[in-house]
Amino acid sequence: MSVTQFGLMVEGKTADDVFTKWVSILQQYGTYDEVDESRDGAIVGECLNAVTEIEDPTRCFMKNKIRKMPTRYALGEMLWYLHAGRDIKSIQLYTHNWDRMSDDGMNVNSNYGYCIRDKYGFDQLESVLELLEDDPSTRQAVIHIKEPQEYKGLGNRSNDINCTVCLQFFIRDEKLYMTTYMRSNDLWLGFPFDVFQFTSLQVYMAMELGVGLGTYTHIAGSLHLYKRDYLKLKANEEAIERDNRAQQLYKQVESGEATVTYAPENPGKVKV
Secondary structure, three states: OOOEEEOOEEEEOOHHHHHHHHHHHHHHHOOOOOOEOOOOOOEEEEEEEEEEEEOOOOOOOOOOOOOOOOHHHHHHHHHHHHHOOOEHHHHOOOOOHHHHHOOOOOEOOOOHHHHHHOOOOOOHHHHHHHHHHHOOOOOOOEEEOOOOOOOOOHHHOOOOOOOEEEEEEEEEOOEEEEEEEEOOEEOOOOHHHHHHHHHHHHHHHHHHHOOEEEEEEEEEEEEEEEHHHHHHHHHHHHHHHHHHHHHHHHHHHHHOOOOOEEOOOOOOOEEO
16 A cells, blocks of 8 residues: 555644644554655655645744654754854754765755855855845745756765755745745654744745745655654654643542542552
8 A cells, every 4th residue: 555645735824733734644554564665764654746835934833742843953953054064063063863964974065054055156045135126026036955966876876965956935915925845855854844944034034125924835745754753753642642631630630520549559559
């Protein structure tokens, strides 16, 4: 059985809203033994041409109990992008997850700040801002992230290939709209941080342009959930359910609807 779905769209006011909807969609095959294998691990759910729209890009930091974003890393990654350097030593202050993406153990070409500011010989951000100021109706305000690479066989593939293809900006009705195009997006590890970083960029650009804030649209050629992360989210869901039951019991005891009896023969348990 294939775990792939096609052409779905999810809408929500916040990043939490759309993430929880995608979790519900992509985890539905997680109980089956069948998985789709991929270069980076077994996949329990995938959607090709997945479209996500967030109504309020300022609500871009996920706080849901299933997948809490670590604030320290999110801010560290943002600082690394602002630094716009290729060295992984800087991001190693916060994580070693980027080590596996480096071909030489020292640098990565996937730092978005580097791709936007330096990689192509000019500052794409400044160029796009200038274009939008001169021609607010333009459809050419695109920041390119991924560059073409010649395929030279499986044994010669780079580990350092951008998942993001490009970013596009539109001013309509005096609001800045943004669309991100991804070739591939991991729902658990990549999606939360990509949405946070790119919506933050959208807010910054709207401030610089002096316009309002439109919606944020995130298009992934493949949006997928790895089995290893499916197991994490199921464990988190079970922990949430236990906490909810405990809170409900506490309220019942507090209101007198239930009583707790201590069992001295089994001090590790109580009777309700």
